[in-house]
Amino acid sequence: MNEVRTAIVGMGIGRQNARGIMRNPRGRVVALCDLLENRMHEFAKELPEEPKFYTSYEAMCRDPEIDAVFVGTPNQWHVPVALEALRNGKHVMVTKPLADSLEAAQELVEAAEASGLVNMMSLSTRFSDDVRYLGTLREAGEFGEVYYGHARSVRRSGIPNWSLGFIERGGGAFRDMGVHVLDSAWWLLGMPKPVSVLGTAGAKFGPRGQGYWHFSQPPQDFYSRYAADDYGGGFIRFEDGTGLQVESFWASHQPDGLQIELFGTEAGARLSPLTLYRTVCGAPQDVTVTLPDGPQAWDHLAAHFIECILDGVECQAPLRHGLIVQEMMEALLESAETGHEVCLNGAAPGAPLTSSAQARPAEGAPA
Ligand SMILES: NC(=O)c1ccc[n+]([C@@H]2O[C@H](COP(=O)([O-])OP(=O)(O)OC[C@H]3O[C@@H](n4cnc5c(N)ncnc54)[C@H](O)[C@@H]3O)[C@@H](O)[C@H]2O)c1
Numbered sequence: 576m577n578e579v580r581t582a583i584v585g586m587g588i589g590r591q592n593a594r595g596i597m598r599n600p601r602g603r604v605v606a607l608c609d610l611l612e613n614r615m616h617e618f619a620k621e622l623p624e625e626p627k628f629y630t631s632y633e634a635m636c637r638d639p640e641i642d643a644v645f646v647g648t649p650n651q652w653h654v655p656v657a658l659e660a661l662r663n664g665k666h667v668m669v670t671k672p673l674a675d676s677l678e679a680a681q682e683l684v685e686a687a688e689a690s691g692l693v694n695m696m697s698l699s700t701r702f703s704d705d706v707r708y709l710g711t712l713r714e715a716g717e718f719g720e721v722y723y724g725h726a727r728s729v730r731r732s733g734i735p736n737w738s739l740g741f742i743e744r745g746g747g748a749f750r751d752m753g754v755h756v757l758d759s760a761w762w763l764l765g766m767p768k769p770v771s772v773l774g775t776a777g778a779k780f781g782p783r784g785q786g787y788w789h790f791s792q793p794p795q796d797f798y799s800r801y802a803a804d805d806y807g808g809g810f811i812r813f814e815d816g817t818g819l820q821v822e823s824f825w826a827s828h829q830p831d832g833l834q835i836e837l838f839g840t841e842a843g844a845r846l847s848p849l850t851l852y853r854t855v856c857g858a859p860q861d862v863t864v865t866l867p868d869g870p871q872a873w874d875h876l877a878a879h880f881i882e883c884i885l886d887g888v889e890c891q892a893p894l895r896h897g898l899i900v901q902e903m904m905e906a907l908l909e910s911a912e913t914g915h916e917v918c919l920n921g922a923a924p925g926a927p928l929t930s931s932a933q934a935r936p937a938e939g940a941p942a
Pocket residue numbers: 584585586587588589608609610611614630632647648649650652670671672697698699700737738750751
């Protein structure tokens with residue numbers, strides 16, 4: 576095998592991932608799958624070859640001329656589609672978040688790891704050049720010990736209004752956008768094992784029909800089905816003593832912004848604008864870094880997925896990472912609901928899977 580014949584499920588974010596694959600000399604997009612045929616036919620005009628079209632992912636997964644499947648459906652369909660692909664011997668790449676619940680994420684990771692097939696998260700923030708640059712510095716020891724992080728993703732008015740999947744159970748701001756900064760910050764901290772999460776979350780705009788993208792007003796029968804968070808924030812404590820504060824807002828009375836701050840013993844950093852903070856000869860030194868234009872995150876993702884399949888390279892973003900991030904997200908949301916800190920003893924890289932979240936009553940709370 577010297578090329579990867581890929582099928583793309585979901586013609587939203589699937590298009591970006593497909594472009595990355597078709598820009599790779601060893602990648603081909605041979606099939607598209609969506610419930611909406613017009614979306615597939617519109618996108619097919621960009622492809623260098625005529626793909627096959629499927630409206631059923633089950634039928635698509637039975638196609639022997641497909642090696643790998645990208646899953647880009649609404650959250651609630653990630654696990655059913657990826658499981659079907661694995662059952663049919665296809666390598667899988669899944670968009671974020673891994674799943675709509677911790678249980679579904681665990682089921683998928685168990686199946687993926689038992690299959691021996693390549694399984695990878697599509698993480699456009701972790702694979703962006705600025706986050707990768709900070710990761711390279713961290714690996715080189717430039718920050719010393721990185722002992723604290725702060726990550727946030729804030730929109731003034733950005734609740735997605737084109738798919739019910741975003742606002743129904745299993746959707747929400749934290750699983751949609753918090754997941755990106757949480758994953759990237761956790762990766763930059765060196766992927767420590769999470770041990771406890773304290774969170775707060777709610778929906779202050781969406782159920783009132785406010786805060787949607789471009790101030791467009793979705794119909795009431797859309798927003799009356801709101802069953803997720805539109806903001807969430809919390810604090811995650813890790814086994815090695817590292818701490819991470821993380822927040823995400825789909826809508827707020829605050830300016831837009833995506834930020835990750837790293838606190839290290841030898842240096843610190845901010846993602847936007849990309850800045851390093853050191854003390855040199857006793858004086859503070861701030862360095863703003865301008866990275867040369869390079870390939871997009873989608874190209875890095877596609878290249879890595881393809882090299883894992885064709886060259887046997889170890890995957891740097893396996894679904895297990897998505898599971899650990901899911902565990903932290905679900906704990907944050909659970910903590911918000913129960914008012915208690917949630918203790919975790921679960922799915923650190925390489926550790927066996929357990930169903931792990933355990934709510935611990937806050938001191939003084941009724942038993
Ligand atoms: N940067 C990123 O990585 C990024 C950005 C945006 C969205 N996403 C993720 O992508 C997913 C989809 O979001 P979107 O914005 O692309 O939504 P979208 O609504 O634009 O696209 C989803 C598509 O999936 C199709 N679909 C739904 N159920 C299906 C099924 N059972 N079988 C086949 N097709 C089905 C829909 O018809 C739709 O065309 C979400 O999980 C979201 O978190 C990731």
